[in-house]
Amino acid sequence: MLSKSIFATQFLKANRSSVVLSLRTFSTDQKAKDPYDNIPDSILSITQRKIYKQDGHPLSTLIEKIEGFFGQGQISDLHIPGEKFKVFSDFPPLVKVKECFDDLGIPEDHVSRRITDTYYKSRDTCLRPHTSVHQIPLMRAGNNAFICVGDVYRKDTVDKTHYPAFHQMEGVRTYDLKTLGVGNVAEAKLIAERDLKQVLENLARLVFGDVEMRWIDAYFPFTEPSIELEIFYNNEWLEVLGCGVIHDKVMTRAGKDITNEVGWAFGLGLERWAMKLFDISDIRLFWSQDPRFITQFKQGHITKFKPYSRFPTCYKDLAFWVPPHFNENEFFQIVRHVSGDLAETVECIDKFTHPKTGRESQCFRINYRHMDRSLTNEEVDQFQVKLRQLVASELQCELR
Numbered sequence: 001m002l003s004k005s006i007f008a009t010q011f012l013k014a015n016r017s018s019v020v021l022s023l024r025t026f027s028t029d030q031k032a033k034d035p036y037d038n039i040p041d042s043i044l045s046i047t048q049r050k051i052y053k054q055d056g057h058p059l060s061t062l063i064e065k066i067e068g069f070f071g072q073g074q075i076s077d078l079h080i081p082g083e084k085f086k087v088f089s090d091f092p093p094l095v096k097v098k099e100c101f102d103d104l105g106i107p108e109d110h111v112s113r114r115i116t117d118t119y120y121k122s123r124d125t126c127l128r129p130h131t132s133v134h135q136i137p138l139m140r141a142g143n144n145a146f147i148c149v150g151d152v153y154r155k156d157t158v159d160k161t162h163y164p165a166f167h168q169m170e171g172v173r174t175y176d177l178k179t180l181g182v183g184n185v186a187e188a189k190l191i192a193e194r195d196l197k198q199v200l201e202n203l204a205r206l207v208f209g210d211v212e213m214r215w216i217d218a219y220f221p222f223t224e225p226s227i228e229l230e231i232f233y234n235n236e237w238l239e240v241l242g243c244g245v246i247h248d249k250v251m252t253r254a255g256k257d258i259t260n261e262v263g264w265a266f267g268l269g270l271e272r273w274a275m276k277l278f279d280i281s282d283i284r285l286f287w288s289q290d291p292r293f294i295t296q297f298k299q300g301h302i303t304k305f306k307p308y309s310r311f312p313t314c315y316k317d318l319a320f321w322v323p324p325h326f327n328e329n330e331f332f333q334i335v336r337h338v339s340g341d342l343a344e345t346v347e348c349i350d351k352f353t354h355p356k357t358g359r360e361s362q363c364f365r366i367n368y369r370h371m372d373r374s375l376t377n378e379e380v381d382q383f384q385v386k387l388r389q390l391v392a393s394e395l396q397c398e399l400r
């Protein structure tokens with residue numbers, strides 16, 4: 001949800017031509033790997049960090065605030081009696097592909113399942129790309145009201161608001177017809193939707209203040225209807241979460257009786273909220289181990305981040321002929337592999353098609369910046385040399 005929800009927008013892109021499924025991970029680890037394993041060591045090490053549990057970390061303060069909201073008795077004006085929300089925040093990110101995609105009704109050929117979008121450990125396991133993976137197991141275990149927080153992983157573009165690891169919070173509430181005081185499921189779903197909207201509007205107001213809000217129709221395979229909440233904050237409309245009434249198929253898989261029970265679910269990207277609230281302009285800062293970052297914050301307090309001196313960027317361009325099934329995400333992954341967190345943005349600055357051969361050429365500009373010091377030209381040149389090699393060998397691109 002940090003990036004515009006992949007399950008909504010990428011669905012539209014699902015018809016893109018299929019990509020070359022390169023299974024290589026550029027790993028330096030020589031141990032025999034599962035042939036499906038496409039998780040680089042850099043991502044594996046991130047799975048250990050648990051920054052959202054770190055005292056004083058902006059994500060931890062934000063989570064505490066949202067948990068506080070769900071811990072109160074009445075969170076919507078409908079006054080539906082119910083249990084207090086339970087909080088789950090310790091599920092490991094390695095999950096079953098079946099629970100993550102199939103059980104939620106995400107089609108077999110959906111783009112989010114591709115190895116260019118999701119990190120797989122094996123054919124059947126992956127790093128969760130969303131916390132929705134926990135909805136069904138938690139409902140099955142008898143939970144009717146809960147929130148669930150965790151780190152999620154997606155291969156994505158390289159820019160200031162995208163990082164291959166980020167954090168989501170999932171929320172779910174289910175009830176039966178008797179609790180809602182209605183006689184049929186259709187009516188119950190309407191009340192569930194009203195309750196959902198009220199709860200989330202109250203939450204957004206608590207966190208962002210008295211902001212203007214609007215609801216936008218959306219699409220998620222696991223909710224029906226599906227909607228997104230946008231708030232007007234700092235002079236712009238910002239999409240803050242996706243949600244909806246839980247799909248009958250999901251309810252059934254969760255062991256619910258769909259003639260008597262309904263529910264709602266939402267998912268929100270915590271970095272997106274925290275970046276606005278704490279004025280953090282670059283998503284990589286959340287992972288910074290520089291004491292100048294973490295010492296600015298105090299647990300429980302939302303304060304504005306004061307950027308410490310930013311070192312200059314250094315950019316390099318790279319142009320190549322793209323093969324027919326070229327996938328940008330694979331290129332971005334190579335950039336991250338070569339330069340770690342130092343690549344701040346990667347953008348395509350030029351595209352052209354050769355009039356005679358019909359081949360397409362693309363030129364990418366990579367902006368490098370170190371958070372803690374100036375980069376030398378030699379260092380950046382070395383990245384480029386390595387990048388050129390890998391783009392040619394791994395992506396079969398002819399360099400220009």
Ligand code: PHE
Binds near residue numbers: 244
């Ligand atoms: N899992 C969705 C995403 O990551 C968000 C979502 C959660 C939408 C729950 C609806 C219900 O984009």
